[in-house]
Amino acid sequence: MWPFGKKAKQPEAKTVEEKPKPEPPSEVKLECPICKQTLEKYSKSRFKCPHCRNWIYFRDNRLMTRETYEKLREEYYERRYEESLREIFLEDLAKLGLNEEMFRRREQELLKKTGVTPKKNAVLRSLFNETILKIKDLNEMQERYHNLAIILNREGEETFNILQAAAKTRLAALKKEGFKKVYIVPSQNCEACKQWSGKIMTIEEALKSMPIPIRECKNYPYNENCPFCVCFYDPEYDEEYLMAKFRDSR
DSSP, rough: OSSSSOOOOOOOOOOOOOOOOOOOOOOOOOOOEEEEEEESSSOOSSEETTTTTOEEEEEEEEOOOOOHHHHHHHHHHHHHHHHHHHHHHHHHHHHHTOOOOHHHHHHHHHHHSSOOOOOOOHHHHHHHHHHGGGGOOOHHHHHHHHHHHHHHHHOOOOOOHHHHHHHHHHHHHHTTOOOEEEEOOOOTTHHHHHTTTTTTHHHHHHHHHHHOOOOOOOOOSSOOSSSOOEEEEEEEOOOHHHHHHHHOOO
């Protein structure tokens, strides 16, 4: 075999298309916004005009007075605050199984009916009362009652009756799961709540006396001016319940 093969062809170099260079940013007008004197240079933060000795700020590729700068900064933080409120609002709706479209539609319905723009919490209550009855799962129902109480308490509204509804739903859920007795897990930050620490009772007794929520509670987890009882029921795993579960598992 001929020992010398043909020399392999070198791959042709690919032509690289030159990307168009970005246009340079528009030049800053080198003029003091206060005294209108020409400036030879500027700083991309703040500096004093060499002519009138007033502070000049550089923002958004232009020079501005301190008053203009503070106004823009205030508008920026107002937008950020409104955005944060909107995020909290959407989170609150989701916790209640609602969305913004449902809220806006109900808001318009109440406005048309009363002629007055309804408050946010009035719209939430209206939607909540309509949707809560459609929930079949008692644990989910209890969670939504509790979430509504938190939302309203944060706004300074009385939520004792809503917390009572959450407690009743919790007891109904435990009863459905086969429990006979419950005990109270109280807050350790309130003397009125601590008195119920470790208290065991039947579900029927709890439903009859409704020891929690405690009206005299001094907990303020969401609003420093509006109390919110955080006590809750936990199931008591008594011998009867454990035997029933053992029989069901066989």
